[in-house]
Amino acid sequence: MYGVIVSDGFPFLKEIGQKLVKDLVQSFESDTSSGPFRQDVVDFSAFLQPILSLIEKKLAAAASSRIAKEKTDPLADEVNHLFLIFSDLLCWIDKCLHKLELCLALNSDVEIYTSRWSQCLAILKELHSISRLYPGSDDRFQTTMRQYKAGIRILILKYAKRADDNSWLIKHKDALDFESKRHLAMLLFPEVTEDYDELFEMLIDRSNLLAESYEYIYKAESSSLHAGLFMQFKDEEATGPECPVCFLPFRPSKYFKFSGKVVALALMHKIQVGVVLDRIFFLQLAGRRVSLEDIRDADPCIYNSCKKILEMDTDFVDSDALGLTFVTEVEELGTIKSVELCSGGKDIAVNSRNRRKYVDLIVQHHFVTSIADQVSSFAKGFRDILNYGVFHGTFFKSLELEDLDWMLHGSESEICVEDWMSHTEYNGYEKSDPQIVWFWEVVRNLSPEQRKTLLFFWTSIKYLPIEGFRGLASRLYIYKSSDPEDFLPSSHTCFYQLCIPPYPSRDVMRQRLLVITQQHVGCSFGTY
Structure with a gap:
């Protein structure tokens, strides 16, 4: 039965493999080639997987019975030719990735090449499967992954999708950079919807923030949280998307599952909350053993x-x-x-x-043992927010602790004013207007903590993503307010809008900004 399946299916596998090699050669040598077609890769995988599975079973059986492979084995040619297909495909993907990285280094238009080699990631997945079969092939494959991190990063960010099986990449996470690992981890969450009508609404008494947030989120259907949270405080006008404070578990508490949901929601919506997970806690979530x-x-x-x-x-x-x-x-x-x-x-x-x-x-x-129940409860809450069927450990295994810290906490660096300016647009003001010039002059002279407070007042964000302002979901905006000059600036935090009256002088601008950069003012969520 084994021989029939392999012998009947292999000619088709060989033919498609040769076509993929030919397409890669043409795409490397000609600027007009479109590269491998998706359907060819799908067909290659369809024939490869059952054949590969049967070959692996036979080799495993032979190894366990210590029976040497005979030279007269009727399938020896097929097994050897599969190795040749692997070598040819890996060789030309290696060359394509090298060419892609040269374009990146020269700041050339890489869109042409990424679209041409859009199927390279899917081909690499199949080569990963084959590499396990032949001694030394796994090392060759890993060498390619490590050598072309930048090229593979581009392919992952552009072509790795939620519907794909990206689990093979986790086994090579040491060859991936932070952005690649973050992208793959984020694909384990449902796609974030941008429909404000679907936001999960909460009316909270600020003096009882934790308990009431817990009641809302703990009892909510997970699907109802995917669009985000809309919090309004009782007896206050302030409203806007917000992430409740997360209490990480170090002692018995009823809030572990709640904390898991909140941390997952913060990650899913790319909100940096300024906290990190303890290493021991992270290792257990990832299913790894805790050592001395x-x-x-x-x-x-x-x-x-x-x-x-x-x-x-x-x-x-x-x-x-x-x-x-x-x-x-x-x-x-x-x-x-x-x-x-x-x-x-x-x-x-x-x-x-x-x-x-x-x-x-x-x-x-x-x-481990003493906090097993707490870890389990946190994991259950976290899993509730992931895509249906995704094991929580898959998410944590795809990252190192440092990666998760960057995603959850955000940047430790001081806010760069030039980066801030380059990601800010104006409505009612021009960049050259005195009020805008004065504004940035004042911001440059603020302390690092005052800048954080101003950013929070403006956006409800106090910790930037690791890549700075470009990592935010939107650009920032300064609007010209019609309020008189004795009014303070106001903000629409959910739209990243700061509204500034047309102050008559730099000193007035400075005085007004110093008021809202006081911790008790700027961080009181007194904006709308």
């Missing part, structure tokens, strides 16, 4: 104690001078109690042979 080195910053005391136990002289440990058994102490509601790290732990002395196991159990108990 991972707890270094989380609990220096336990870390240093465990390190000393591992580094102590063997004879000293075996003398039972430490007096340790497989028991640890934990605090519950102000009471210290002893907990066995394993069955019969109180009767097992720590010695040089089992001390590494003891240390590992200490780490797992204090930083």
